[in-house]
Amino acid sequence: MENLKKTPLCEEHIKLNARMVDFAGWYMPVQYTGVIDEHQNVRNNVGLFDVSHMGEIFFKGPKALETLQWLTSNDVSVLENGQAQYSLLMNPQGAMVDDIIIYCLEKNKNYLVCVNASNADKDFSWMKANNKGAEIINESNNWAQIAIQGPKAEALLKDVLGEKATTPKYFQFTQVDQLIVARTGYTGEDGFEVFLPKDQAVKFWQDLLAKGQKYQASAIGLGARDTLRTEMKYSLYGHEIDDTTNAFEAGLGWVVKMSKPDFIGRAALEASKKKGLKQKLIGFKMIDKGIPRAGYDLFSFDNVQIGRVTSGTMSPTLREPIGIGYLNLQNAEIGQEFFVQIRGRNCKAVVVKTPFVNVKK
Numbered sequence: 001m002e003n004l005k006k007t008p009l010c011e012e013h014i015k016l017n018a019r020m021v022d023f024a025g026w027y028m029p030v031q032y033t034g035v036i037d038e039h040q041n042v043r044n045n046v047g048l049f050d051v052s053h054m055g056e057i058f059f060k061g062p063k064a065l066e067t068l069q070w071l072t073s074n075d076v077s078v079l080e081n082g083q084a085q086y087s088l089l090m091n092p093q094g095a096m097v098d099d100i101i102i103y104c105l106e107k108n109k110n111y112l113v114c115v116n117a118s119n120a121d122k123d124f125s126w127m128k129a130n131n132k133g134a135e136i137i138n139e140s141n142n143w144a145q146i147a148i149q150g151p152k153a154e155a156l157l158k159d160v161l162g163e164k165a166t167t168p169k170y171f172q173f174t175q176v177d178q179l180i181v182a183r184t185g186y187t188g189e190d191g192f193e194v195f196l197p198k199d200q201a202v203k204f205w206q207d208l209l210a211k212g213q214k215y216q217a218s219a220i221g222l223g224a225r226d227t228l229r230t231e232m233k234y235s236l237y238g239h240e241i242d243d244t245t246n247a248f249e250a251g252l253g254w255v256v257k258m259s260k261p262d263f264i265g266r267a268a269l270e271a272s273k274k275k276g277l278k279q280k281l282i283g284f285k286m287i288d289k290g291i292p293r294a295g296y297d298l299f300s301f302d303n304v305q306i307g308r309v310t311s312g313t314m315s316p317t318l319r320e321p322i323g324i325g326y327l328n329l330q331n332a333e334i335g336q337e338f339f340v341q342i343r344g345r346n347c348k349a350v351v352v353k354t355p356f357v358n359v360k361k
Contacts, residue, residue, distance in 0.1 A: 019031050032220070048148060286340070335350065
């Protein structure tokens with residue numbers, strides 16, 4: 001553990017008796033009081049996540065927009081100052097180098113791209129290798145990031161920021177002094193992701209916990225972060241999506257804008273559409289007893305392998321096993337049943353509508 005990277009909040013987690021683990025080369029809290037308790041507190045009150053391991057890469061200059069348009073699947077040109085956009089960093093095969101969020105700081109000239117922790121160095125290298133003339137700066141070591149998620153998130157944030165607080169709309173952000181306060185998140189709940197200089201992270205975290213007592217705020221680990229996103233069928237890089245996954249088959253066609261100027265992977269995506277997609281990312285519930293886990297094979301009732309599980313858990317909200325996975329297209333309609341092979345047993349499951357949990361915002 002000595003060689004692992006540490007966020008500015010590492011000692012704060014240790015003070016809270018968090019169970020710390022190696023996550024993508026970072027020393028991170030997987031849980032504090034327990035995954036189920038933490039999960040439910042986000043759904044019912046408000047949770048605080050240290051996501052300072054995520055990467056922050058800036059695109060600046062007159063070629064910033066052109067470069068991002070070439071690198072990514074979504075249409076960056078529609079972003080105005082203070083708006084954010086979920087997008088995909090594409091490769092020539094129509095698959096994903098990463099999934100990202102782009103923040104427009106100054107239209108055409110200055111953008112912040114938030115990338116996944118495990119991909120930060122790879123993404124930065126890919127961006128530089130395919131640069132169209134932008135100034136691309138990896139500032140990940142200068143920033144911390146704290147997510148505030150749950151139905152009481154806005155009240156807590158306003159309490160901490162005081163008179164300076166003007167909370168943005170969904171997928172928009174405001175700048176408060178040196179803070180970038182974005183209304184984005186990975187839980188399905190209302191909430192915010194706050195980018196701030198790393199030397200301000202400890203005080204901000206402590207303020208959130210102190211003033212959060214009246215809102216039942218608690219620190220949340222990676223375990224509950226995963227169960228929360230699974231209930232929403234949000235993709236996790238390395239599970240639902242990777243550098244071999246077709247963006248359309250992953251259900252991410254809504255962030256692939258084929259009408260915009262050419263971008264990396266566009267030709268491959270067009271070809272895959274013409275040829276016809278082979279599989280589809282679906283959500284399912286177990287009918288028989290058993291918890292699906294990533295990597296488990298999926299079979300038809302006549303014992304033909306038709307897919308695989310990408311993520312699975314016992315849903316803390318529904319109190320039943322749920323999963324995400326790829327199924328052959330002809331087996332992927334809602335209501336269709338199939339087998340999940342769990343430790344050598346064929347356990348019946350059914351394709352269901354997602355998200356698994358309907359969250360009120």
